């Protein structure tokens with residue numbers, strides 16, 4: 401395995417400072433993405449900065465009632481946090497639908513936002529991959545692309561964003577707090593991940609910065625949520641297609657709906673048009689199917705993944721149906 | 733934990749651990765992986781290497797009481813932490829001397845293995861699972877919670893039976909809802 405220098409940061413400022421002027425340096429939180437990819441020689445940090453001593457491990461309720469999650473809160477602790485279960489069950493459901501107990505125990509909120517694609521060509525340094533090696537080409541386009549994106553892809557890259565947690569964040573709405581050499585700034589989670597376009601190696605809007613916290617938007621009320629994940633085996637596997645849904649119901653009419661997709665797109669995929677279509681409609685299968693069709697209207701299959709479109713459609717309809725059922729039970 | 737100066741790649745770093753209940757200091761390079769240090773440097777070969785990428789669970793150990801994959805952790809990141817491996821389970825747990833931990837005993841009683849290669853990881857996961865009261869005790873939840881441990885021999889049915897039996901032994905008839 402490649403060698404690197406190692407340092408431990410004891411404050412957010414020092415962590416950011418240590419990162420500066422060394423573009424090949426990397427923070428390590430849980431290590432489940434970084435060390436996996438260092439072993440494969442896909443990530444090549446010259447210096448690793450351990451941020452685990454930073455005081456970013458709590459979930460706080462702000463005075464406006466929003467939840468602020470420290471970047472180092474583990475995926476397990478987040479999924480079981482009583483305030484998250486009460487306000488944002490979708491986040492808990494999405495996290496627990498991903499990875500394994502061990503990985504969730506190690507993985508952190510900040511690291512999950514920054515996880516890299518599972519595209520096998522990205523993970524293989526001998527393959528052509530514009531994301532790993534700009535300008536080298538994309539072996540997935542004409543290769544084995546069964547796992548790849550049907551939404552948000554470009555000629556340069558069709559790699560899927562693999563996170564389940566981020567699908568929930570996209571649906572819920574969240575603000576990230578970032579600390580850089582010139583101070584702190586905030587960014588909407590929807591603007592954090594980038595589409596690949598002509599620069600698939602630029603994956604997010606982070607610039608020499610540390611993710612400090614994620615603040616969740618207030619929940620819909622009353623709330624029904626569901627996360628439906630379709631994959632090759634029932635657990636411990638990335639999504640082929642997943643849908644996170646949130647609904648508020650007034651009698652049987654939909655008040656507000658939120659929908660986001662995973663496993664099918666190059667970034668966590670919020671479906672605004674489908675949401676608009678659902679508002680004010682009766683909560684029934686026909687409306688959910690119409691919303692799914694709108695959400696997938698721009699989907700473009702590759703040679704091996706046309707099956708993802710009906711699979712995603714089914715996941716969307718079931719997630720909306722299940723969310724409506726929960727909202728109804730909640731109303732009753 | 734105080735801030736350290738930067739360690740260059742070729743440096744040797746002292747790391748202080750509580751390993752199976754005993755304080756130890758190890759000297760490791762910055763890129764040393766915990767799993768390799770346990771097996772190669774400390775001679776604790778009970779923890780296994782399967783995939784080396786977080787995909788099989790053979791390397792599961794407890795870090796401050798939580799199950800983790802030792803193959804995805806740098807040894808230098810463990811400064812000041814408590815690590816329990818399969819070798820330390822009986823001594824740290826309810827058992828004394830040579831006696832087995834109740835989960836180890838349940839694996840024997842239920843024939844919860846064939847080749848045994850995955851067993852240390854399975855047992856470490858099962859012990860942490862039974863101690864974590866946030867995780868429900870029904871079969872569906874247990875299957876998911878244990879899904880990070882693959883068994884190439886396919887001993888899953890007996891592994892599940894062993895865990896649910898150990899649950900009774902540890903927590904009584906209610907399956908652990910007494911806490």
Ligand SMILES: Cc1cc2nc3c(=O)[nH]c(=O)nc-3n(C[C@H](O)[C@H](O)[C@H](O)COP(=O)(O)OP(=O)(O)OC[C@H]3O[C@@H](n4cnc5c(N)ncnc54)[C@H](O)[C@@H]3O)c2cc1C
Nearest residue numbers: 429430431432433434498499508510511512514563564611
């Ligand atoms: C076998 C396996 C199965 C998995 N299955 C799933 C799944 O089904 N669903 C799913 O969603 N995920 C899955 N994952 C991915 C897992 O969720 C991520 O690896 C994890 O969330 C990354 O978090 P971490 O803290 O370990 O990150 P690290 O590996 O520590 O860091 C990842 C990257 O983020 C950077 N970073 C970390 N923290 C910060 C911060 N605060 N600010 C700025 N940069 C930061 C690091 O420099 C690095 O580049 C799986 C992983 C494995 C190994």
Ligand code: FES
Nearest residue numbers: 782783784789803
């Ligand atoms: S060896 Fe660590 S998970 Fe397979």
Ligand code: FES
Nearest residue numbers: 846848883884885
């Ligand atoms: S008993 Fe052989 S791998 Fe599980």
